[in-house]
Amino acid sequence: MNQRNEPTLLLVDGMAVLFRAYYATAASGYIRRTKAGLPTNAVYGFIRYFWDAVQTFGPSHVICCWDMGGKTFRGEEYAAYKGNRAEAPDDLIPQFALIKEVMDSLNIPNIGAAGYEADDCIGTLAKHYTEETDLNVMVLTGDHDMLQLINDRTSIIIMKKGHGNYMVYNPETLMAEKQLTxxxxxxxxxxxxxxxxxxxxxxxxxxxxxxxxxxxxxxxxxxxxxxxxxxxxxxxxxxxxxxxxxxxxxxxEIHCAVPVACTLEGCELRLDPDTVMDKFEQLEMKSLGSWMGVAIG
Missing domain, CATH: 1.10.150.20 (5' to 3' exonuclease, C-terminal subdomain)
Incomplete structure (x- = not known):
């Protein structure tokens, strides 16, 4: 892992990373499954993407944010909002709960709020931590809408095609590339x-x-x-x-006053190798633990 020069919070756009992980592997026609037939390709790909970002950017703290499903305030404002979205593929649906279990095993909080989207939770947490703590914030996503959250303390990491390929936006790089604030x-x-x-x-x-x-x-x-x-x-x-x-x-506009919170201690990145490996073994992906450098104590 990179040396941590200063305390940094990585906010993970769970929905964006999970969908990316699912389609990156499903496109090949191969869906990774346990012996019992449980699909795990999105979970496996998510951890690969996520841990590569942790290795690259070296955060001291991590929170993962999720959509909660159901109606959102945007849907109330405009009934057709996201009305063109197809249903999630059957093989992806059980992996929504599964990835949260895996993040729990990594001691990483899963945050969401009914009526809001993951973007709004991320915006709220970024605002809180940059205003109330010494942490700088980085957001891991593939969603360019998040660029509106950039400020002197908040950077947006846009995942590009392939593993380990990122564009990091701050006020200067946003202006240089898009000529926009x-x-x-x-x-x-x-x-x-x-x-x-x-x-x-x-x-x-x-x-x-x-x-x-x-x-x-x-x-x-x-x-x-x-x-x-x-x-x-x-x-x-x-x-x-x-x-x-x-x-x-x-x-x-991302809503930055969502009723979500997480203590600093609660999101400090601290892995318990036994817990992590137990979960990976349960999902028949022990090699992922080895790749992460986690070994049974």
Missing amino acids: PRQIIDMKGLMGDASDNYPGVRGIGEKTALKLVQEYGSIEGILNNLDQLTPSVRKKIESDLDMLHLSRKLA
């Missing part, structure tokens, strides 16, 4: 919408136009205050879709 990520989504989350933004405005407008006028408020400067076509699109513009921005 964290707050402007939300304004972009308000304008262009999000096909994967199934909200439209302003009809007829895509990423290229949204980027140009946000860069030129700074924010949605800046754009609305300068409608007379826009081309007639763009102005008409925005004026025709004002309600959806504001709703889309509301849906895009």
Whole structure:
């Protein structure tokens, strides 16, 4: 593991990592299973991704955040929110509970809140720990929406294709790559919408136009205050879709006041090798423990 230069909390976007792990292996047509037939490919892949990040970034503390299922406040605001999502594959469904058991065996808290998404739990915890403690925060995810959480104490680790391949965003790298501030990520989504989350933004405005407008006028408020400067076509699109513009921005913004909490002591990264190996043996993936460098005491 890397030397820890300063205390750092790694917030893991459990949903993003688990889905990535499932599809990375399921695409080959092979699903890892126990002798009893229990699918474990997503769990196995999750731990590979997760532990590689721990080795790479050397956090002193770790929390894993999850969607809880059921209705969310975004679904209440906009009934079609995520309405285009397919059901989770049958082989993945039992692994949602299984991965939480594995994280429990690693002494890593599993955090979620009814009515909210994992993103909101991550945003809330990042805000708390950077404001109330000395910890810096890193978020492990594949979701570019998380870039809105960046600040001087919070970095976003975007998982790229393949193991051990990351792009780490802070305010400087975000500006260098996208010419945007964290707050402007939300304004972009308000304008262009999000096909994967199934909200439209302003009809007829895509990423290229949204980027140009946000860069030129700074924010949605800046754009609305300068409608007379826009081309007639763009102005008409925005004026025709004002309600959806504001709703889309509301849906895009990560909520950072969720009723979740975890003590510093509760999320310190401390493995008990026996507990970890017992769980891996139960799931017939003892080799994973060896790969992690965990041996039975």
